[in-house]
Amino acid sequence: MGMPISKAGDMSLGHAFSPSPITPSISKVMHQGPVHVATDVIAVHVLGNSAHGGTILQVSTTVMAENKGVARLMDTGDCGAMISGSGAQILVGG
Numbered sequence: 277m278g279m280p281i282s283k284a285g286d287m288s289l290g291h292a293f294s295p296s297p298i299t300p301s302i303s304k305v306m307h308q309g310p311v312h313v314a315t316d317v318i319a320v321h322v323l324g325n326s327a328h329g330g331t332i333l334q335v336s337t338t339v340m341a342e343n344k345g346v347a348r349l350m351d352t353g354d355c356g357a358m359i360s361g362s363g364a365q366i367l368v369g370g
């Protein structure tokens with residue numbers, strides 16, 4: 277069962293709700309813009325009284341783009357932030 281990919285413009289939803297942008301790091305694999313992959317930078321967002329940035333950590337372990345795992349809806353960053361994914365035309369497995 278695949279999940280929609282996360283791609284340029286899809287935000288980190290943070291923790292509960294503190295959205296912040298994600299900077300795509302690759303350019304060769306596109307779906308209406310670059311897809312998000314492991315280690316892409318999540319901009320500063322808030323958890324309680326902690327403001328911090330992060331990077332995408334949990335991604336597909338089987339589907340790669342430029343040798344990095346592809347990020348999907350509900351994948352998470354290294355701080356636990358949840359990633360959004362609107363690329364529902366492309367489903368990527370675990």
Ligand SMILES: [Fe+2]
Nearest residue numbers: 330355356357
């Ligand atoms: Fe976070």
